[in-house]
Amino acid sequence: MLDATLKTQLQSYLTRLQHPIELVASLDDGAKSAEVRELLDEIASLSDKIMLLEDTDASQRKPSFAVRRAGSDMKIRFAGIPLGHEFTSLVLALLQAGGHPPKVEAELIEQIKALPGQYDFEVFISLSCHNCPDVVQALNLMAVLNPNVRSTMIDGALFQAEVESRQIMGVPAIYLNGELFGQGRMTLEEIIAKLDTNSAARDAEKLNAKAPFDVLVVGGGPAGSAAAIYAARKGIRTGVVAERFGGQVMDTLGIENFISVKATEGPKLAMALEEHVKEYGVDIMNLQRALALKPVAGGVEITLENGAVLRSKTVILSTGARWRNMNVPGEAEFRTKGVAYCPHCDGPLFKGKRVAVIGGGNSGVEAAIDLAGIVAHVTLLEFDSILRADAVLQNKLRSLPNVTIITSAQTTQVTGTDKVNGLNYKDRVSGEVQHIELEGIFVQIGLVPNTDWLKGVVNLSPRGEIEVDAKGQTSVPGVFAAGDCTTVPYKQIIIAMGEGAKASLSAFDHIIRDGAH
Incomplete structure (x- = not known):
């Protein structure tokens, strides 16, 4: 699963382990569990300080695995396969659980250790999200430093039933003790400031x-x-x-x-x-x-x-x-419920669904191209009569079979009940109002x-x-x-x-x- 270069780099990092660590796997007979098993076997083979164990707790998500210092009750868990942007989160969890000191100011470390109460964090991510690792790494570090903190990373693409039941349409989505705590990128300092009300x-x-x-x-x-x-x-x-x-x-x-x-x-x-x-x-x-x-x-x-x-x-x-907002009815109401601004972060949550991209500049066309490889269909709407993106991007977009381009389109309303189910737009040439049924809207109309x-x-x-x-x-x-x-x-x-x-x-x-x- 890891190529030779990555294995060599990881083996070098693992020489910094000061304490033995345990990888505790919760697996079933599925293909994804087999991939997790392969990943954990490879990691364990790179250091004699790493032991691979089986988790007997039937209530744990499968596939998932815990990372903990041997003999401790450290609560770090990855539900999914932390590759892509999250591979760094896994490496840091291994090192920090093994006693390698984090690059965090001493004052902030003491603030984390002093937090009172119990904190059970769950963060839903997508492996293509570049904002998600900051949150995962922050929560994992908190779990290393404070025994009252539990951190679980959940790959939304792998646990889609949970994503649907919680109506998550944007990542990272952070839950604390079962309640929504935050949406979008948060740094360690921001998380601590929100928890420590006197800060x-x-x-x-x-x-x-x-x-x-x-x-x-x-x-x-x-x-x-x-x-x-x-x-x-x-x-x-x-x-x-x-x-x-x-x-x-x-x-x-x-x-x-x-x-x-x-x-x-x-x-x-x-x-x-x-x-x-x-x-x-x-x-x-x-x-x-x-x-x-x-x-x-x-x-x-x-x-x-x-x-x-x-x-x-x-x-x-x-x-x-x-990011510039459309400022139309429904946009604010359905933000994170189908209205999104980062196709890289939130695109995987719309796998197999119909989405729209608002904006025909470089950002909009690039977003439509990226999304076309994930979703069932993309409709790009541009206010002007022509697209403004670079010619090479326009040519790529027009070559994709699951993309519709609509120009002279003024978005007038985002529709939905508990989440987005469509949008209305006015044809600026004919004046007619049209409706498109879809599940997601990505806004890319400038700054x-x-x-x-x-x-x-x-x-x-x-x-x-x-x-x-x-x-x-x-x-x-x-x-x-x-x-x-x-x-x-x-x-x-x-x-x-x-x-x-x-x-x-x-x-x-x-x-x-x-x-x-």
């Missing part, structure tokens, strides 16, 4: 006590990371406050146009960005949402959602953008800048983008901006990085030349 007040107290910065970057995506690195290299006090470090890059699967890097994935790039920023001693304040910006004597104040106020001589706004909190403070374009000059300066002295939240054309990672660097150099120049104190 927000403690965070606010710590943040309020921070000394003023020279440069404070709001946003931790490519633009914000570049800005922070360029500022820190100048030897000035630099901070980054981010709602989610990595930004929209975390939701990007394939990146093939980042110069000098032939191919990478968004989460990998985001991790590399964060590691690079940390090398310069930048104060990273993650999971913090900015609510207000206020010019004051000697600089700028940023008020956060938890009430904390940060002060800085200059500020660089790099808040990025988010909206995250600038609502800046209205009335800095000048925004009619599209809500921050207006900047050639140096990244906004309408407020000492406040600069970069990336997808600005009026700079062409929303690309490499452009955002360049703009972030430029804004940072401009901020430094402002401090030096304008004598900001």
